[in-house]
Amino acid sequence: MKLLKYTVYRLAQAVPVLIGISVITFLLANLGPGDPVSLMLQGQEHSEELVRAIERRYGLDRPLHERYLTYMAGLLQGDLGQSIYYERPVTDLILDRLGPTLLLVVSAYVFALATAIPLGVVAADRRNEPTDHVSRIAALVGVSTPSFWIGIVLILVFAVKLGWLPSSGLYYPWRPPSAYRGIDGHLELYYQSARHLLLPMIALGTLQMATIMRVERTQMIESLQGEYVKLARAYGVPERTVLRKHAFQVAQLPIITIVGLNLSTAIGGAVLVETVFNINGMGQLFVGAIQRNDYQLVMGVTMMLGVLFVVGVIITDISYAYVDPRVTYGERE
Amino acid sequence: MAVSESQFEDNRETESEDDIEARVGWRYTAARIKADTTARWGLYVVTVVLFVAIYAAIDSNLSLLTFGVLSDYTFARLLPIFDHPTYIPSPGEGTQHMPPYFPLAEQPWNPLPAGGTLEHPLGTDHTGRDYFTRIVYGTQVSVFVGIVSTFIGLTGGTVVGAVAGYYGGRVDDVLMRIVETVYAIPPLILIIVFTVFVGGANIWYAVLGVGIAFVPVFARIIRSRVLSVREMDYIEAARAAGVRDREIILRHVVPNSFAPVLVYATLQIGVTILIVAGLSFLGYGAQPPTPDWGQMLNIAHGYMHSNVWLSIWPGIAIMITIMGFNLFGDGLQDALDPRIDD
Numbered sequence: 001m002k003l004l005k006y007t008v009y010r011l012a013q014a015v016p017v018l019i020g021i022s023v024i025t026f027l028l029a030n031l032g033p034g035d036p037v038s039l040m041l042q043g044q045e046h047s048e049e050l051v052r053a054i055e056r057r058y059g060l061d062r063p064l065h066e067r068y069l070t071y072m073a074g075l076l077q078g079d080l081g082q083s084i085y086y087e088r089p090v091t092d093l094i095l096d097r098l099g100p101t102l103l104l105v106v107s108a109y110v111f112a113l114a115t116a117i118p119l120g121v122v123a124a125d126r127r128n129e130p131t132d133h134v135s136r137i138a139a140l141v142g143v144s145t146p147s148f149w150i151g152i153v154l155i156l157v158f159a160v161k162l163g164w165l166p167s168s169g170l171y172y173p174w175r176p177p178s179a180y181r182g183i184d185g186h187l188e189l190y191y192q193s194a195r196h197l198l199l200p201m202i203a204l205g206t207l208q209m210a211t212i213m214r215v216e217r218t219q220m221i222e223s224l225q226g227e228y229v230k231l232a233r234a235y236g237v238p239e240r241t242v243l244r245k246h247a248f249q250v251a252q253l254p255i256i257t258i259v260g261l262n263l264s265t266a267i268g269g270a271v272l273v274e275t276v277f278n279i280n281g282m283g284q285l286f287v288g289a290i291q292r293n294d295y296q297l298v299m300g301v302t303m304m305l306g307v308l309f310v311v312g313v314i315i316t317d318i319s320y321a322y323v324d325p326r327v328t329y330g331e332r333e
Numbered sequence: 334m335a336v337s338e339s340q341f342e343d344n345r346e347t348e349s350e351d352d353i354e355a356r357v358g359w360r361y362t363a364a365r366i367k368a369d370t371t372a373r374w375g376l377y378v379v380t381v382v383l384f385v386a387i388y389a390a391i392d393s394n395l396s397l398l399t400f401g402v403l404s405d406y407t408f409a410r411l412l413p414i415f416d417h418p419t420y421i422p423s424p425g426e427g428t429q430h431m432p433p434y435f436p437l438a439e440q441p442w443n444p445l446p447a448g449g450t451l452e453h454p455l456g457t458d459h460t461g462r463d464y465f466t467r468i469v470y471g472t473q474v475s476v477f478v479g480i481v482s483t484f485i486g487l488t489g490g491t492v493v494g495a496v497a498g499y500y501g502g503r504v505d506d507v508l509m510r511i512v513e514t515v516y517a518i519p520p521l522i523l524i525i526v527f528t529v530f531v532g533g534a535n536i537w538y539a540v541l542g543v544g545i546a547f548v549p550v551f552a553r554i555i556r557s558r559v560l561s562v563r564e565m566d567y568i569e570a571a572r573a574a575g576v577r578d579r580e581i582i583l584r585h586v587v588p589n590s591f592a593p594v595l596v597y598a599t600l601q602i603g604v605t606i607l608i609v610a611g612l613s614f615l616g617y618g619a620q621p622p623t624p625d626w627g628q629m630l631n632i633a634h635g636y637m638h639s640n641v642w643l644s645i646w647p648g649i650a651i652m653i654t655i656m657g658f659n660l661f662g663d664g665l666q667d668a669l670d671p672r673i674d675d
Contacts, residue, residue, distance in 0.1 A: 020514030028530050144603060144655035146610045149630060149648035156641055268521030272611045276634070286522065287615060290529050302526055306518045
């Protein structure tokens, strides 16, 4: 019951932030010197009438607050407006592209967690031994390398040089196999999508892996010095059990927070990785919209990516509260 | 180690607040940095990178602010000790000089040579410009952008965080909601939207955009520090003496809340360089012909099959630079934190 209350409280807290995001994106798109119409007509000769006509068509001749309210009213109904380039509803375009991006981000996190947690635990257990030093250097390299460059290097090695893995595109496992030429059966589709996903997943996940590993190591070191660990050892609990059970569980809590907060880096990274691997996700949609000055679409995608981050943080907050009994619900620090 | 072991000898059980107090201050910090291998290496790398950036800035007629264009430059040109006939400025050549464009087949130089010569140790790019020189000059842009935009974020964040934390109440609520909102938009996305809609793709707007995008991060740290500093007796005393709020914030609150932020800023320079590299890679940072690592990677992406190394070198340069700042930041964090002691 308490948890439900906390969930509702966190959701309510997100409302002003979401409104704020809509205001910021709206203002950026509408107030800057690069207003939509001049961006649309960039480099083209145009008459006053044409400008007027465009303004009227997209309702740009009305005062700013009125336009914002219209936009907001649309938002509440899930309508993000009409894309100028595609001439399709922004909502539809986003829903089409959300899948690949989510697949990419989620798999990158799975990869990061699956590698970072064991590595962090081993590093903490063998603190100041060669294993620890090697993993710390690896983590340092990981946080210092741009994800898109990792992608480029992976392509150069595994696609161009060795020819083992494809360098671009993605097969969506949720589509029927018949949607793809030359693929029969679900098994082959899964195999193909795994093959295509592998390199972008590593490219995007490396930074997360390095960050999580650093936190995991610090947390484990701290946890191993805790009273409960001393007690367990004093009772003669085997060292393996102490490490895997007593110390491990407590150390995982901050990881949840890190995963949530790093989501914004991961979303930004996804834009770059999608560009390198030519994946048709939200990132590509965003980059294309920016290039074509499709301001309606830019607003929609920015809004959506902000929502994605807020939702991610809320999910991690709630799961944190679920896992950690010490969390006080709904009270301010 | 030069620093005696006894100085760091520590017994957590008997450690008092006074002992912790004794471990702050510049001399102690400097000693810690010297003793800490990580911090020392970070300092070395950062020094080398800064040296390269400054060298590129004062060299020749290319000023820092125009992010000069490089064309006929060769590696040998960078090292005055070699007697070389390679660089002969043509009449009227200014900073904007570009080599004549030759279609690939007619190029007088070997298109995209592998490098390894003294003249072009890393080969040339697609227009025949020396790649090593461009990498060297790229340092300037990355370091400049990293430091300036971090400074903007730091300044903005300090103002917002200090005001919010000091006044509290409604001011705090409003400012923090705004900060949270800006924080909720992924930085890269926010920066691109800002750059394109407010300024047009231009490195200056990118710098400003990155700075603004990182205001929330600094504001949060400063605010949480200010919340505890504001309860201190000396603040109370200043207030009782009738010192104005602005004076109190500037003279007492900010200086006393600054240490953790400084460490964070060092680490943030690395993050900023990372983001700007991505921004330039997408084409919204430094514009050609300015040599910039991200933008060089963008161009090299199109030549992945003809010259692999064009895609490798700028990435290594980015990695080393960011690693330097991260190492130094990590070391600084340990050195400045009076509780850490191992």
